[in-house]
Amino acid sequence: MDDLFSQPAPDKRIAELTRQLEHHNQLYYQEAEPEISDAEYDALMGELKQLEKEHPSLAKPDSPTQRVGGAPLEGFEQRQHLVPMLSIEDIHELKPEELEELQATKPAATRAENLREWFKRFQRSLGHSDVRLTIEPKIDGVAVSCVYRDGVLDYAVTRGDGATGDDITQNIKTIQSIPLRLPAGAPALFEVRGEVFMPNAAFAKLNQQRDENGEPAFVNPRNATAGTLKQLDPKLVASRPLDCIFHSYGLVEDAPYSSVSEFQKTLKEYGLKSTHWFHQPSTMDELLECIQKLDQDRHDFPYATDGAVIKVDDLALHAQLGATSKHPKWACAYKFLPEQKETLLKSVTVQVGRTGVLTPVAELEPVFVSGTTVSRATLHNQDEIDRKDIRLGDTVIIEKAGEIIPAVVKVITAKRAADSKPFSLYDYVDGQCPSCHGPIEQEEGFVAWRCVNFACPAQAVTRIKHFASRKALDIDGLGTAVAEKLVENQIVSTTLDLFDLEADSLADLLLDPAKLEFGDSKPRRLGEKKAALITSSLNDARKAPLSRWIYAMGIPHIGESAAREIARLHKDLREVASSPILQDLAELPDFEELSVSKRKKENHPRLAKYQIESELGPVSAQHITAFFHSEGGKLVIEKLQAHGLNPTSDNYDPEKSALEHADSAIAGKTFVITGTLSKPRPEFKKIIEAEGGKVSGSISGKTDYLLAGEKAGSKRTKAEDLGVAVLDEAAFNELLAK
Structure with missing residues (x-):
């Protein structure tokens, strides 16, 4: 038994x-x-x-x-399609001026006149008119081909030039709706093709985040999807909510279908996501009715669609109709014109995002466009306003970017009022944050204005999340839902208020159901266990080293490496706040690209002995110095003193060159790490840095060694071309032992 x-x-x-x-x-x-x-x-x-x-x-x-998502890729490999991946012929809806011109000679013409011509053309090719068609939405995404062998996903390729595309298998595997295995009975070789896209809600949220971060917004969901699939880090791809709908096929062994409509059923049987909107007209009138219905229905779809894909249903007729060198003759894509409306720009207001970025918003005379009434549209930043010459009181054309986000397309200058006024964001807010009245600045290389006040209430949630993150103070249990409720209930307004929290009162915090697991329909109490975990982590954070505290403050241009270099130069946080080293460094021209020897000559005399690493340059020093001289920075010091906190350095060694790693073969050497090794790359990075070496992300003439594991890829080739020494793991260990 x-x-x-x-x-x-x-x-x-x-x-x-x-x-x-x-x-x-x-x-x-x-x-x-x-x-x-x-x-x-x-x-x-x-x-x-x-x-x-x-x-x-x-x-x-x-x-x-x-x-x-696995380790970052070195680059995309090229892979040839099993059969050419042709595009579909575009048939455009006539523009109003085109229709007006055509109706002068053909009064009965409609916006779909080009589609009528296509319909007649393939009927003539067949020699009869008794043909059943299929119609489905044209998804505005990125075409991809997935090849399954013996039921398992073998690889995935972009369209490329139709004959060869990029192998994006690792990125495609991060899309949860794409099965990695098909059910029993699927063809031994099954090449299925579809469209990868970003759902509307996810696209809107991503653009909001990019606006808040001062990054340029994606123009439309397709632009966002293409940018995501081109990423070499699959983990970044996995963090963005892509989806995929399959609609056609490439090479298939023993296909279990003989029509497009049967193929749609096959997709569902195999667990491959297919369109939810599918019709089968047989005449031109029925086709036009379907197109009209799709044009109405598409505004409620969860993804962007810019037209209709029309195909001949019977696969036997596909072979008879054939294809040109560019596209098949048995299908076309009927493209809708984006709906645009004219309205009045009444005023511009400014919102403060969760990362402190100030975003101008157009306040419009309400107008109905693409299924909803629009009264506001983002203007993104001052550069966008200047480029389009948008003024208060202008008559503007708006449309929904990707049929989702309202955007001002252009100004109708012919209707510009004599008293229209240019808009200056800086002047509008009088150089102050609308939320906290703190200072704002426009960082070099960025188009956005940002509030730099550490205590700005508009940024409280984002700052708390960063403060509690794993690389900062690692406060377990303090995620987005908790941070939002703490700020919303005015329990905390800055990150340092967290140290006033008590487990008993924290346990009674009610979290929104939308932030919780499936099945929750009412707020849930945080509870004693979670509250104890948070307060225990906060207690541990008191003992965190200086470098983590500096990073946790979220000061612009101060990442992990810069924070650790600052901690090497200072005993504690109070010393950082009044640091003559940082003050001297802030006054220098930027020397990020200079070698250490050259940097010493450029340095202020008092700085020469410190051999400051390039991660901490004049720009970083200017930001941290400005932070501690600001009202927000002074408040940080005051609150830390009130809590009896003064974080200390665990790597203090301002003159390390004279003391540390004198006999190490790695000291002062620059490494790049690539390929698959016996341990994760961050582990090797720690070893190198502990021995006085430095790790860079890219190969250059300044690189001393490339530590290369299996599948080293293009970095190994570049290292060999530049004459950089390449070490395998055994050779690295030998160097380490010297």
């Missing part, structure tokens, strides 16, 4: 966890009917990750764990 309390064999448990996770992925991403909470899902995923870590030989390429 089996022992009832024995654990299942690792291979069986991995298979069972994989089955469960695939089942729940299908329910969540395909059917939108989850059965378990996020926490329960995470527990299953965590167990699978641990088992695969303990038994790496059992980890499979189609495991659900492969979706989180």
